[in-house]
Amino acid sequence: MTRFRLLAAVAAALLVASCGRRAPEPNVDRTTRKALAVQAKATLGILPEKMPGAETDTPELVALGKRLYFEKRLSVNGTQSCNDCHRLDGEHPSGADGERTSGGAMGRKGTRNSPSVKNAGYHVAQFWDGRARTLEEQAAGPLLNPVEMAMPDAAAVETALRAAPEYREPFAAAFPGEPEPISLPNTAHALAAFERTLRTHDRLDDFLNGDLDALSHREAAGLQLFLKTGCTTCHNSPTIGANQYQLLGLVKAWETKDEGRFAVTKNEEDRRKFKVPSLRNAVSTGPYFHDGSVDRLDDAVKKMAWHQLGKELTGDEIASIVAFLGALADRGVPVSPPAPSPKGAPR
Ligand code: HEC
Ligand code: HEC
Incomplete structure (x- = not known):
């Protein structure tokens, strides 16, 4: 047998074997x-098209939340944002990170897999064990979690944001009339409002x-x-x-x-x-x-x-x-991080 014939015979045998195993293609009339x-x-x-609570989310609140979502200064050493573990940009905007368990800002690994943030606002509660009832309650968690963004306390988050002049206006616009809009609860609220837009x-x-x-x-x-x-x-x-x-x-x-x-x-x-x-x-x-x-x-x-x-x-x-x-694959387009601050402005 020539080499070609041998190859053809092997290919034919494989084809028959694989066809033999396969059930007929389904036909659903x-x-x-x-x-x-x-x-x-x-x-x-x-x-539903909108998540519960989205009715009262203003465009200013959502825009601020989006910016905060990509903000690395919300982690202890400026290395990590929500988007690092819940990717919304790039080639795999799944809202998760593709890792077994996630590495935090200080390089420590957690014990749980990062779920997608998409549709989370529809869930009965947040986290694998449901320990946070709402997105607002959830959002403060990773900021202060020692194996995630590892900020020492609420004051540290507030100090970091108040030190960034480019956040003054967006917070004031999102929380009109408040004497000190830059706070941890407002940060969590804005993040939650942005997350409520992430529907598949x-x-x-x-x-x-x-x-x-x-x-x-x-x-x-x-x-x-x-x-x-x-x-x-x-x-x-x-x-x-x-x-x-x-x-x-x-x-x-x-x-x-x-x-x-x-x-x-x-x-x-x-x-x-x-x-x-x-x-x-x-x-x-x-x-x-x-x-x-x-x-x-x-x-x-x-x-x-x-x-x-x-x-x-x-x-x-x-x-x-x-x-x-x-068929449940999200056809949503990636969300791009907001444009960086103008050249020269503090980052
Ligand atoms: C170091 C990686 C990491 C970072 C940074 C991070 N998360 Fe998570 N996130 C996780 C992991 C892991 C879980 C699951 C933890 C658990 O269930 O105990 C989770 C859970 C969640 C959930 C719950 C989803 C569900 O289906 O239960 C939401 C919502 C969420 N994160 C939003 C955020 C937001 C907003 C930020 C930024 C403030 C953030 N995460 C930062 C890793 C991270
Ligand atoms: C008795 C309840 C129950 C039934 C029935 C069930 N599941 Fe699950 N499923 C779960 C739970 C609980 C988890 C999460 C387990 C964990 O914490 O790791 C899960 C996780 C999954 C996951 C992983 C999702 C992820 O994001 O990690 C997939 C996929 C899945 N189920 C598919 C199925 C399919 C397909 C069937 C039917 C053949 C099924 N499940 C039947 C309760 C169930």
């Missing part, structure tokens, strides 16, 4: 799609809003499976998660040293319970889980089915669910 959209809408609901837009929105062709056949089959397998007992509501706490390892035990919500409530029944994460844009927020222990989305789906539902999914089923999660 129009009638089924209609029913699927009705069912998904009933289980998940439509993501994806093809599931389009599908639920009546565009029945917004999902490919494979994605529609994935949505069917997602509903049928029981993922929606925990990942439901328009954010597809983020509205409740659930035990990690409900059916089959899951190894973790993290006590989860127990650390907040001290109720024994909350041990190893975590906020069910939103699956909107999960395709770009890996690594996955509270400790970032799983790199790939297909592995995350497989583990979820096994540990949370006691089900063993086939490779084809996993591929369909992962394809559906792909």
Whole structure:
């Protein structure tokens, strides 16, 4: 056999082998799609255009929050802004950082994976254990957290901002009539107002809003499976998660040293319970889980089915669910950091 023939034979054998294993491509017809959209809408609901509380956020408040979000002087040594762990700019504006766990301003690693800031304003509470109720309450956390931005106290944050002349006007405009608008609570409020603008837009929105062709056949089959397998007992509501706490390892035990919500409530029944994460844009927020222990989305789906539902999914089923999660990819454009201060002005 010539070398070419040998190669061709090997290629043909591989092709046959791979075709033999693969289930036929799914085909979800129009009638089924209609029913699927009705069912998904009933289980998940439509993501509202505005987040709760956004009604009273003025453009001045949002603009200030955006500036603060990218402000490195809010960390102890001027090296880190919110955007370092929750990227909104560049090639991967996922609102997370792509790390297992995040490194802080002083180079120390935390123990938890950085969740996306996108859609966080829709969540029942903030953090994996829900220890902050609102975005406002959350925002002050990282500034003072020793393994994050590590500012020593509220006064240090206020001193840093008051020393920057270019912040006087934006704070005064965002908090009109206040004698000293530059404060930690106002900083947190402005950051929260900016975060309330960070809504994802994806093809599931389009599908639920009546565009029945917004999902490919494979994605529609994935949505069917997602509903049928029981993922929606925990990942439901328009954010597809983020509205409740659930035990990690409900059916089959899951190894973790993290006590989860127990650390907040001290109720024994909350041990190893975590906020069910939103699956909107999960395709770009890996690594996955509270400790970032799983790199790939297909592995995350497989583990979820096994540990949370006691089900063993086939490779084809996993591929369909992962394809559906792909339809939840945010098509939002990156947010650019505000222009630096004019040349010569203090930074
Ligand atoms: C050093 C990295 C780091 C920095 C800097 C940082 N964060 Fe985070 N952020 C995290 C991690 C890690 C978590 C999860 C911690 C946990 O759940 O215990 C988190 C959680 C959050 C959450 C909760 C999201 C959810 O789904 O529960 C929001 C909102 C958030 N951060 C916003 C901010 C803002 C605003 C700033 C700037 C003031 C900021 N972060 C700075 C790493 C960081
Ligand atoms: C009994 C509740 C429950 C069920 C059922 C469930 N999940 Fe989860 N899911 C969770 C919890 C809780 C977490 C977060 C665990 C942690 O803290 O690491 C999670 C995390 C995830 C993650 C990681 C997201 C991230 O940002 O880190 C994915 C992906 C996921 N689930 C997909 C699924 C799929 C697909 C199904 C159905 C096969 C499913 N889940 C079923 C509760 C559940």
